[in-house]
Amino acid sequence: MNLPNKKIAVFRREHFNAAHRIFNPLWDDKKNAEVFGKCSNPNYHGHNYELVVKVVGERDPETGYVIDMKRLSVITEEEVLERFDHKNLNLDTIYFRDLNPTAENIAMVIYDLLRKRIDEKLELQVRLYETERNYVEYPA
Amino acid sequence: MNLPNKKIAVFRREHFNAAHRIFNPLWDDKKNAEVFGKCSNPNYHGHNYELVVKVVGERDPETGYVIDMKRLSVITEEEVLERFDHKNLNLDTIYFRDLNPTAENIAMVIYDLLRKRIDEKLELQVRLYETERNYVEYPA
Amino acid sequence: MNLPNKKIAVFRREHFNAAHRIFNPLWDDKKNAEVFGKCSNPNYHGHNYELVVKVVGERDPETGYVIDMKRLSVITEEEVLERFDHKNLNLDTIYFRDLNPTAENIAMVIYDLLRKRIDEKLELQVRLYETERNYVEYPA
Amino acid sequence: MNLPNKKIAVFRREHFNAAHRIFNPLWDDKKNAEVFGKCSNPNYHGHNYELVVKVVGERDPETGYVIDMKRLSVITEEEVLERFDHKNLNLDTIYFRDLNPTAENIAMVIYDLLRKRIDEKLELQVRLYETERNYVEYPA
Amino acid sequence: MNLPNKKIAVFRREHFNAAHRIFNPLWDDKKNAEVFGKCSNPNYHGHNYELVVKVVGERDPETGYVIDMKRLSVITEEEVLERFDHKNLNLDTIYFRDLNPTAENIAMVIYDLLRKRIDEKLELQVRLYETERNYVEYPA
Amino acid sequence: MNLPNKKIAVFRREHFNAAHRIFNPLWDDKKNAEVFGKCSNPNYHGHNYELVVKVVGERDPETGYVIDMKRLSVITEEEVLERFDHKNLNLDTIYFRDLNPTAENIAMVIYDLLRKRIDEKLELQVRLYETERNYVEYPA
Numbered sequence: 001m002n003l004p005n006k007k008i009a010v011f012r013r014e015h016f017n018a019a020h021r022i023f024n025p026l027w028d029d030k031k032n033a034e035v036f037g038k039c040s041n042p043n044y045h046g047h048n049y050e051l052v053v054k055v056v057g058e059r060d061p062e063t064g065y066v067i068d069m070k071r072l073s074v075i076t077e078e079e080v081l082e083r084f085d086h087k088n089l090n091l092d093t094i095y096f097r098d099l100n101p102t103a104e105n106i107a108m109v110i111y112d113l114l115r116k117r118i119d120e121k122l123e124l125q126v127r128l129y130e131t132e133r134n135y136v137e138y139p140a
Numbered sequence: 141m142n143l144p145n146k147k148i149a150v151f152r153r154e155h156f157n158a159a160h161r162i163f164n165p166l167w168d169d170k171k172n173a174e175v176f177g178k179c180s181n182p183n184y185h186g187h188n189y190e191l192v193v194k195v196v197g198e199r200d201p202e203t204g205y206v207i208d209m210k211r212l213s214v215i216t217e218e219e220v221l222e223r224f225d226h227k228n229l230n231l232d233t234i235y236f237r238d239l240n241p242t243a244e245n246i247a248m249v250i251y252d253l254l255r256k257r258i259d260e261k262l263e264l265q266v267r268l269y270e271t272e273r274n275y276v277e278y279p280a
Numbered sequence: 281m282n283l284p285n286k287k288i289a290v291f292r293r294e295h296f297n298a299a300h301r302i303f304n305p306l307w308d309d310k311k312n313a314e315v316f317g318k319c320s321n322p323n324y325h326g327h328n329y330e331l332v333v334k335v336v337g338e339r340d341p342e343t344g345y346v347i348d349m350k351r352l353s354v355i356t357e358e359e360v361l362e363r364f365d366h367k368n369l370n371l372d373t374i375y376f377r378d379l380n381p382t383a384e385n386i387a388m389v390i391y392d393l394l395r396k397r398i399d400e401k402l403e404l405q406v407r408l409y410e411t412e413r414n415y416v417e418y419p420a
Numbered sequence: 421m422n423l424p425n426k427k428i429a430v431f432r433r434e435h436f437n438a439a440h441r442i443f444n445p446l447w448d449d450k451k452n453a454e455v456f457g458k459c460s461n462p463n464y465h466g467h468n469y470e471l472v473v474k475v476v477g478e479r480d481p482e483t484g485y486v487i488d489m490k491r492l493s494v495i496t497e498e499e500v501l502e503r504f505d506h507k508n509l510n511l512d513t514i515y516f517r518d519l520n521p522t523a524e525n526i527a528m529v530i531y532d533l534l535r536k537r538i539d540e541k542l543e544l545q546v547r548l549y550e551t552e553r554n555y556v557e558y559p560a
Numbered sequence: 561m562n563l564p565n566k567k568i569a570v571f572r573r574e575h576f577n578a579a580h581r582i583f584n585p586l587w588d589d590k591k592n593a594e595v596f597g598k599c600s601n602p603n604y605h606g607h608n609y610e611l612v613v614k615v616v617g618e619r620d621p622e623t624g625y626v627i628d629m630k631r632l633s634v635i636t637e638e639e640v641l642e643r644f645d646h647k648n649l650n651l652d653t654i655y656f657r658d659l660n661p662t663a664e665n666i667a668m669v670i671y672d673l674l675r676k677r678i679d680e681k682l683e684l685q686v687r688l689y690e691t692e693r694n695y696v697e698y699p700a
Numbered sequence: 701m702n703l704p705n706k707k708i709a710v711f712r713r714e715h716f717n718a719a720h721r722i723f724n725p726l727w728d729d730k731k732n733a734e735v736f737g738k739c740s741n742p743n744y745h746g747h748n749y750e751l752v753v754k755v756v757g758e759r760d761p762e763t764g765y766v767i768d769m770k771r772l773s774v775i776t777e778e779e780v781l782e783r784f785d786h787k788n789l790n791l792d793t794i795y796f797r798d799l800n801p802t803a804e805n806i807a808m809v810i811y812d813l814l815r816k817r818i819d820e821k822l823e824l825q826v827r828l829y830e831t832e833r834n835y836v837e838y839p840a
Contacts, residue, residue, distance in 0.1 A: 006839040008804050013833040017551065019439035019466040019508075024202060035203060037210070043508035046439040046466005048551050056840040062724060063735065064802035069834050070737070088439075088463035102204035104148050123840075131437065131468050133153040134209050139146035140196040140263075157411065159299035159326040159368075164762060175763060177770070183368035186299040186326005188411050228299075228323035242764035244708050271297065271328050273713040274769050280709040280756040280823075286699040288664050293693040304482060315483060317490070336700040342584060343595060344662035349694050350597070382484035384428050403700075413433040414489050419426035420476040420543075444622060455623065457630070522624035524568050553573040554629050559566040560616040560683075577831065579719035579746040579788075603788035606719040606746005608831050648719075648743035691717065691748050 009056045010065075012072045016085035019046040020101040023090065044088060049106075050129035051080065053114060057122040067122065079113040103130045107138040149196045150205075152212045156225035159186040160241040163230065184228060189246075190269035191220065193254060197262040207262065219253040243270045247278040289336045290345075292352045296365035299326040300381040303370065324368060329386075330409035331360065333394060337402040347402065359393040383410045387418040429476045430485075432492045436505035439466040440521040443510065464508060469526075470549035471500065473534060477542040487542065499533040523550045527558040569616045570625075572632045576645035579606040580661040583650065604648060609666075610689035611640065613674060617682040627682065639673040663690045667698040709756045710765075712772045716785035719746040720801040723790065744788060749806075750829035751780065753814060757822040767822065779813040803830045807838040 022039040023032050032040040039045070053076055057066045083093055089101040095109045107128040118124050129135040162179040163172050172180040179185070193216055197206045223233055229241040235249045247268040258264050269275040302319040303312050312320040319325070333356055337346045363373055369381040375389045387408040398404050409415040442459040443452050452460040459465070473496055477486045503513055509521040515529045527548040538544050549555040582599040583592050592600040599605070613636055617626045643653055649661040655669045667688040678684050689695040722739040723732050732740040739745070753776055757766045783793055789801040795809045807828040818824050829835040 008807065009837040009840040010804065011835045011837070015551070017465050017467055019464040022204075024204070026202075038506035041506050041508070041512070043511040044439040044464055044466065045437050045506040045508065046464065047437055048466075048468045059802075059804050059808075062726075064722075064724070064800035064805045066804055066836075086458040086461050086465040088461070088465065091463040092461070100204035104150065104199050104206055105204045107148065108199075131435070135151045136206075137149040137151070140149040155411070157325050157327055159324040162764075164764070166762075178366035181366050181368070181372070183371040184299040184324055184326065185297050185366040185368065186324070186328075187297055188326075188328045226318035226321050226325040228321070228325065231323040232321070240764035244710065244759050244766055245764045247708065248759075271295070275711045276766075277709040277711070279706040288667065289697040289700040290664065291695045291697070302484075304484070306482075339662075339664050339668075342586075344582075344584070344660035344665045346664055346696075380484035384430065384479050384486055385484045387428065388479075415431045416486075417429040417431070420429040442624075444624070446622075520624035524570065524619050524626055525624045527568065528619075555571045556626075557569040557571070560569040575831070577745050577747055579744040598786035601786050601788070601792070603791040604719040604744055604746065605717050605786040605788065606744065606748075607717055608746075608748045646738035646741050646745040648741070648745065651743040652741070691715070 005058050007056055007058060008066050009054055010067060010069065010072070011052050011054050012069050012076065013050060013052045014073065014076050014081060015048060015050050016081050017046065017048050018084050018087050018089050019044040020089040020096070021045070022100060022102060024100050025098060044090070047130050049084075050135075051076070051110065052127040052129075054125040054127065055118060055122050056125075057119075067118070075114065075117045079117060080110050083113070103128055103134065103136045104138070107136045111138050145198055147196055147198055148206050149194055150207060150209065150212070151192050151194050152209050152216065153190060153192045154213065154216050154221060155188060155190050156221050157186065157188050158224050158227050158229050159184040160229040160236070161185070162240060162242060164240050165238060184230070187270050189224075190275075191216070191250065192267040192269075194265040194267065195258060195262050196265075197259075207258075215254065215257045219257060220250050223253070243268055243274065243276045244278070247276050251278050285338050287336050287338060288346050289334055290347060290349065290352070291332050291334050292349050292356065293330060293332045294353065294356050294361060295328060295330050296361050297326065297328050298364050298367050298369050299324040300369040300376070301325070302380060302382060304380050305378060324370070327410050329364075330415075331356070331390065332407040332409075334405040334407070335398060335402050336405075337399075347398070355394065355397045359397060360390050363393075383408055383414065383416045384418070387416050391418050425478055427476050427478055428486050429474055430487060430489065430492070431472050431474050432489050432496065433470060433472045434493065434496050434501060435468060435470050436501050437466065437468050438504050438507050438509050439464040440509040440516070441465070442520060442522060444520050445518060464510070467550050469504075470555075471496070471530065472547040472549075474545040474547070475538060475542050476545075477539075487538070495534065495537045499537060500530050503533070523548055523554065523556045524558070527556050531558050565618050567616055567618055568626050569614055570627060570629065570632070571612050571614050572629050572636065573610060573612045574633065574636050574641060575608060575610050576641050577606065577608050578644050578647050578649050579604040580649040580656070581605070582660060582662060584660050585658060604650070607690050609644075610695075611636070611670065612687040612689075614685040614687070615678060615682050616685075617679075627678070635674065635677045639677060640670050643673075663688055663694065663696045664698070667696045671698050705758055707756055707758060708766050709754055710767060710769065710772070711752050711754050712769050712776065713750060713752045714773065714776050714781060715748060715750050716781050717746065717748050718784050718787050718789050719744040720789040720796070721745070722800060722802060724800050725798060744790070747830050749784075750835075751776070751810065752827040752829075754825040754827070755818060755822050756825075757819075767818075775814065775817045779817060780810050783813070803828055803834065803836045804838070807836045811838050 021044045022036040055067050089096045107126050111126050127137045161184045162176040195207050229236045251266050267277045301324045302316040335347050369376045387406050391406050407417045441464045442456040475487050509516045527546050531546050547557045581604045582596040615627050649656045667686050671686050687697045721744045722736040755767050789796045807826050811826050827837045
């Protein structure tokens with residue numbers, strides 16, 4: 001069988017649990033409550049975040065892999081889970097001191113952390129589930 | 141962290157339960173049965189439809205949202221669930237009197253209903269699950 | 281390894297799609313609407329029902345099976361799916377002419393249909409999902 | 421069909437998002453960290469809790485219901501979700517000031533809150549998922 | 561709040577991937593094929609097994625735990641995953657040389673391996689998913 | 701309602717169970733073990749593969765279908781499941797004698813088998829889940 005070498009996407013799903021509060025630090029608590037409702041509860045709430053990392057490229061003809069999923073899992077562990085798992089995103093990380101930890105912004109930060117570790121010739125996209133019913137994808 | 145402003149996709153999942161019958165009103169029952177089989181049962185059957193609404197655009201820098209998911213949920217409630225939930229699609233709605241309520245056609249109607257309510261500068265796509273094993277996406 | 285022969289439970293999951301209306305035939309439409317709300321819509325609505333059949337007994341020492349899952353699947357196909365799949369439960373079956381097709385009652389009817397086909401020395405229980413969020417188990 | 425009136429179980433699934441910290445207030449932070457590890461992070465972490473409420477009893481012959489699921493959902497909303505959803509369990513509720521919010525203890529508190537609202541002749545059990553991989557059931 | 565100390569069940573879900581062949585070593589290949597069909601394919605087939613370990617007992621009043629889920633996960637890793645994950649159950653383990661690796665028998669072996677590691681005053685049950693549609697529970 | 705005829709995607713999900721071994725036949729067992737770890741276990745391991753077939757095109761105005769999902773299911777049964785279900789991918793199929801059965805390569809082979817049976821004017825993509833956490837999409 002003569003397989004053409006079109007690009008393939010591989011996906012690896014990981015999860016982490018974190019507390020957060022939707023909060024724009026340039027606004028006071030009253031305005032945050034008006035705009036963000038219960039998502040801005042001052043004492044935080046939390047989620048089981050599900051993260052799907054997508055990497056696109058050509059297969060290595062020797063391994064038959066685009067990227068070794070175990071290595072992709074280790075990179076995600078080191079860059080994302082060690083920073084965010086069982087943490088308060090607003091208080092325990094440097095990324096959301098001035099940045100509102102919406103799903104959109106968390107996905108952009110995760111993309112940025114992973115991008116540095118993935119070979120430039122491979123495309124990267126992250127999907128982040130805040131709940132089963134709310135999720136985001138970056139870049140679209 | 142200096143985040144580039146590429147486009148982001150946000151997704152909101154909703155569900156509704158409805159009866160329907162796959163039926164081309166220009167054909168008689170015999171031809172409908174030949175082409176559509178048990179899906180054309182004259183007394184209807186039904187599904188738990190799962191709907192995923194995807195909206196693509198740039199983040200609002202103040203809220204960190206592409207669109208407020210709560211507002212997206214309300215729009216979907218008003219435009220889709222109030223019309224279709226616990227209804228007979230063929231009999232109880234105006235949309236499928238002359239249009240066969242296949243998953244493809246239901247998705248197109250839902251797209252049309254939501255498109256009017258979503259800001260033009262945002263892209264829209266709907267995914268509709270008829271069952272866990274059969275689903276459609278519009279536009280592709 | 282010397283395995284004690286305590287009882288084991290085996291489970292087989294199947295699904296069917298059907299239309300129904302929650303409706304007590306001894307009441308008029310007005311009373312049905314008051315008690316059952318939108319679930320009593322006269323033109324029906326529908327569900328993707330998920331059915332889990334549980335059979336409890338001792339392993340056959342030769343096959344290592346409590347019951348052959350393939351045979352359990354065939355019995356469920358013949359007794360349940362052929363009767364209910366892609367049907368209107370109120371109109372197309374004899375079981376819900378005088379019986380309200382609530383999840384409780386559907387589960388009891390399914391139990392009765394399967395009980396005759398499963399060896400008496402095996403215990404039987406059915407779980408029926410009307411949606412992911414509503415389900416019943418009979419007998420409790 | 422002559423249905424015997426054995427007991428039936430009905431289940432209703434709800435969800436809420438909350439922050440918490442596994443923390444025994446009789447111990448200092450060091451001992452809490454030793455015993456509970458990252459689950460005792462002082463700034464909290466969080467979960468998407470999935471709650472399944474199980475009610476067991478006989479069918480009402482008129483409605484075909486053990487209990488109206490919509491009413492069960494409303495009771496759960498009033499007793500559990502309004503207290504716990506988008507909250508910090510340790511700080512924002514009165515229940516976990518002196519009680520460690522482990523899944524076991526949260527389930528017991530939820531059982532206690534619901535028990536008062538469910539008819540005494542019906543049995544009650546709650547299942548609480550802290551994650552897809554960790555959950556508890558009370559009473560066993 | 562004065563919580564009664566009824567027993568609680570805690571559940572931990574793990575997974576492993578393995579090859580197997582349904583095969584009674586006392587029968588020849590022809591009889592195995594007649595009884596077990598494609599499940600007895602001589603070159604094996606395989607599954608993503610999902611294992612749910614249930615432990616029932618009283619809460620420790622100091623920790624609020626029935627058993628530390630992390631320790632339960634480590635025990636399952638040591639006793640089950642290290643033996644069975646990415647293995648051929650018939651060839652690579654000592655347990656299924658003379659025992660047919662049906663879901664029932666695998667569950668009984670896992671129960672036996674875990675039982676030795678769990679405190680005698682705690683009850684134990686295992687649920688094993690061979691596929692999403694076929695699973696077993698031991699003891700029933 | 702005047703529906704524009706943009707392209708629609710339809711998806712059909714199927715599953716099969718198979719054994720495999722990640723193995724480059726040009727390397728010896730030692731090198732395979734170094735590169736692929738436990739995934740290269742000489743006696744094989746296995747998976748419950750979930751396959752999602754995506755077909756993109758315009759609706760037929762008479763049927764309201766892009767492609768009849770039942771026919772798509774039959775094609776997938778004939779081309780993929782009959783070849784791979786309950787098989788050892790390395791030993792029982794002609795496709796992976798010289799080709800390493802990574803998820804990437806299996807997806808490419810499945811694409812090739814289905815492509816011949818789907819009308820040329822329809823686009824085709826396959827997604828293959830090796831586990832819930834590892835999956836691939838071809839072409840990307």
